[in-house]
Amino acid sequence: MQANNRATVLHATHSKNSNATAIIAQDMREVDTVIAQRLDSGVPLVGQVSRYIISAGGKRLRPALLLLICGALGFKGVQRFNLAAVVEFIHTATLLHDDVVDDSSLRRGNPTANETFGNPASVLVGDFLYSRAFQMMVDAQDMRIMEVLADATNIIAEGEVMQLMNMHNAALDEAGYLQVIRSKTAKLFEASARVGAILASANPEIEAACANYGQALGTAFQVIDDVLDYTGDAVVMGKNLGDDLREGKTTLPLIAAMQRGSASERELIQSAIETGKLELIDQVVSIVQTTGALDVARQAAAAEARRAITAAEQLPDNEHRQCLVQLAAQLLERQS
Numbered sequence: 608m609q610a611n612n613r614a615t616v617l618h619a620t621h622s623k624n625s626n627a628t629a630i631i632a633q634d635m636r637e638v639d640t641v642i643a644q645r646l647d648s649g650v651p652l653v654g655q656v657s658r659y660i661i662s663a664g665g666k667r668l669r670p671a672l673l674l675l676i677c678g679a680l681g682f683k684g685v686q687r688f689n690l691a692a693v694v695e696f697i698h699t700a701t702l703l704h705d706d707v708v709d710d711s712s713l714r715r716g717n718p719t720a721n722e723t724f725g726n727p728a729s730v731l732v733g734d735f736l737y738s739r740a741f742q743m744m745v746d747a748q749d750m751r752i753m754e755v756l757a758d759a760t761n762i763i764a765e766g767e768v769m770q771l772m773n774m775h776n777a778a779l780d781e782a783g784y785l786q787v788i789r790s791k792t793a794k795l796f797e798a799s800a801r802v803g804a805i806l807a808s809a810n811p812e813i814e815a816a817c818a819n820y821g822q823a824l825g826t827a828f829q830v831i832d833d834v835l836d837y838t839g840d841a842v843v844m845g846k847n848l849g850d851d852l853r854e855g856k857t858t859l860p861l862i863a864a865m866q867r868g869s870a871s872e873r874e875l876i877q878s879a880i881e882t883g884k885l886e887l888i889d890q891v892v893s894i895v896q897t898t899g900a901l902d903v904a905r906q907a908a909a910a911e912a913r914r915a916i917t918a919a920e921q922l923p924d925n926e927h928r929q930c931l932v933q934l935a936a937q938l939l940e941r942q943s
Contacts, residue, residue, distance in 0.1 A: 630675075630678065630926055630927060630930055631671060631674045631675060631678065634674045634678075634687070634688070634691075635667065635670070635671065635674070637685075637688040638667075638670050638674070638688050638691045638692050638695070640688075641688050641689055641691075641692040642661060642692045642695060642696075645692060645696075645739055645743060646658060646661070646739075648735070652724070652728060652732070653732055653735050655724075656703075656720050656724050656728055656729065656732040657699070657732055657735070657736060659720055659723065659724070660699055660702060660703060660714075660720045661695070661699055663714065663717050667695060668796070668828070669691075669694040669695060669698050669795055669796060669799040670691035670692065670694055670695045670799070671691075672796060672799045672800055672803070672821060672824070672931075672934075673687065673690060673691045673694060673799040673800065673802055673803045674687060674691055674803070675803075675927050675930055675931050675934075676799075676800050676803030676804055676807070676817050676820075676922075676927075676931070677803045677806055677807055678925075678926075678927035679922045679923060679925060679927035679928045679931060680803065680804060680807035680809055680813070680817075680922065680923065681807060681923070682803070682806045682807035682808075684806065686746075686747055686806060687803070687806055689743055689746055689747065690743075690744075690747060690752065690802055690806065691799075692743065693740045693743045693744055693756065694740075694756075694795060694798070694799045694802070696736045696737075696739055696740040696743070697736070697737065697740050697756070697759075697760055697763075697795060698795055699733075699736055700733040700734070700736035700737045700740070701733075701763060701767070701795075702714065703720055703721070703729045703730070703732060703733035703736070704729070704730060704733045704767070705767070706719040706720065706721050706722075706729065707721045707726045707729050707730055708767070708771065709850070709854050710854075711850065720732070737760070740756075740760075741757075744756055744757075749805065751805055752802055752805055752806070755798050755801050755802055755805065756798055756802065758798075759794050759795055759797070759798035762790050762794045763790065763791060763794050763795060765790055766787055766788075766789075766790025766791030766792075766794065767791055769786065769787045769790060769791070770787050770791055770856070773787065773856075773857060774854060774855040774856065775855030775880060775881050775882075775883065776855070776857055776880070777857060777865070777876070777877040777880040777881055779857040779862065780862065781859065781862055781907075784857065784858065784859055784862060785826070788825075788826060788829040788830070789822065789825075789826055791829075792825050792826075792828065792829040793821070793822045793823075793824075793825030793826045793828075793829065794822075794825070795825070796821040796822065796824055796825030796828070797818050797819075797821035797822040797825060798818075798821070799821055800817040800818055800820055800821030800824075801814060801817055801818040801821065803817060804817040804818070812921070813921065813922065816918045816919075816921040816922065817918070817922070819914070819915075819918040820915045820918035820919050820931065820935075823911045823912070823914040823915035823918060823935070824911075824912075824915045824934065824935055824938070826908075826911045827908040827909075827911035827912045827915065827935070827938050828938065830859055830904055830905075830907055830908040830911065831904075831905070831908050831938060833851065833858035833859055833860055833904065834859075834860055834901055834904045834905060834908070836850065836851050836852075836858070836860070837860050837891075837892050837895045837896065837901065838896075838901065852879055852880070852883065852885070852887075852888060852891060853883050853885055854883065855880055855881070855883045856880075857880055859903070859904040859907060860895050860900045860901055860903075860904045861876055861880065861891075861895065861900070862900075863895075863898070863899075863900035863901075863903035863904060864876055864891075864894050864895045864898045864900035865877065867898040867899060867900060867903070868894055868898045872894045872898070875887065875890055875891070875894065876891055876894060879891050908938065912935045912936065912938050913935075915931075915934075915935035916932050916935045916936060919931040919932050919935065920932070
């Protein structure tokens with residue numbers, strides 16, 4: 608699965624050419640309606656900040672994943688729209704808090720909410736979205752779903768703290784890196800897929816397969832995201848190239864480059880991670896690219912994509928399952 612065909616499904620979640628999008632297009636419109644309704648607040652700034660970030664052009668992968676799992680398992684109840692909106696609210700809250708913690712100024716090519724409205728507003732509106740999500744969970748009247756989403760939210764927070772603790776830690780290894788991204792990023796993918804299975808009253812084996820699919824897809828997504836920090840264009844990526852390095856994040860491309868590079872190259876990358884000096888970015892990018900570190904990271908993402916496909920193949924064979932397989936298979940073609 609090489610990144611030759613750039614018509615990536617994940618980049619085109621709202622594209623007419625995306626089978627995964629086409630099959631759930633009406634469902635996604637229903638989710639958008641729920642989102643708009645539940646963003647309503649008597650405090651104008653809450654709605655203003657919330658709408659700013661939600662309308663910024665995200666891929667809506669987590670709600671799409673929940674809807675695709677429901678479709679694959681034959682669940683057509685309206686509660687799927689409510690819970691798809693819940694996972695999008697949780698995700699949006701994490702973005703608001705992330706950008707404050709990381710002092711980010713760009714997301715998806717636009718100024719971040721904290722850049723536009725300030726840090727206090729971003730943190731507090733993130734809190735509003737978390738609490739609104741929990742209000743909406745209650746509507747499902749299903750303790751199992753509440754347990755899954757509450758646990759996921761807690762684990763995501765733990766992942767954020769783990770990442771914070773590992774800032775500027777050049778000694779972080781691949782196992783530690785995977786622990787962070789499976790908590791911080793992949794957990795909500797996993798929970799979204801599992802909730803879809805619970806809604807459909809799937810048996811334990813199918814539910815586990817859905818959760819495994821979500822975790823593997825989310826892990827592969829984040830690994831590729833970290834690869835793109837060293838290959839993408841800042842305009843295409845919608846973020847400043849090298850942000851992760853500035854923030855002292857030890858990602859898989861850097862770990863692989865330190866393992867494969869010379870002693871001097873390893874020392875330079877260690878220094879860049881520990882100091883966050885952007886003047887070293889060109890040298891670091893060169894080392895990452897010439898040592899084959901990006902291929903190592905892509906291979907790790909490919910292994911996760913294959914794991915996702917294996918999990919998806921345990922679901923009933925229908926159009927929705929085919930879209931789940933397609934999402935995983937085309938993940939490595941992602942450019943943004």
